Amino acid sequence: KAGVTQTPRYLIKTRGQQVTLSCSPISGHRSVSWYQQTPGQGLQFLFEYFSETQRNKGNFPGRFSGRQFSNSRSEMNVSTLELGDSALYLCASSLAQDRDEQYFGPGTRLTVT
């Protein structure tokens, strides 16, 4: 069974631009969570989607948004990029919504210049 995939793997953007990252979960997994990892803040939860509904959201500004499609694939969008948005963005999928084991993708490394 294929693992969690994320595209693109690397991305360079300029301040003020917007970016969309994609995550394809393991087949059969219905829950997708997004995380941001930076050297200063470590790993932080962004949001979680289950059956196309956002079920949980972290403490990030409204510039960070996401969605999930009927095939469980998920996208996250960051608008009006800031230098501090440079980070590794990870998604993870799990079978069920609630407290199931999560399987992580390889991440998208975003650099904002």
Add this chain to the structure above:
Amino acid sequence: KNEVEQSPQNLTAQEGEFITINCSYSVGISALHWLQQHPGGGIVSLFMLSSGKKKHGRLIATINIQEKHSSLHITASHPRDSAVYICAVYLLTSGSRLTFGEGTQLTVNP
């Protein structure tokens, strides 16, 4: 104070040594993940546990829910075990959202 605390932050060992990484949390949880992250970023889930002990190869994880403490042990450590080990918990108050420790950087020298 972080809800999840790991110790030590950095650990250097010689090949073959027995290694222990600790994780303490301050509030009630329903389950705990031990994660491994290699340079380059990919994260692998090593264990998810809510009670007792689990073993996989040279790795052993234990948890004591009453004492709010978990340990990850590596027996017969090897240079390929060098990675960051991260403890992550499902807080009872946060549903399916993981809360992470700061990680332990492990270096195993040959």
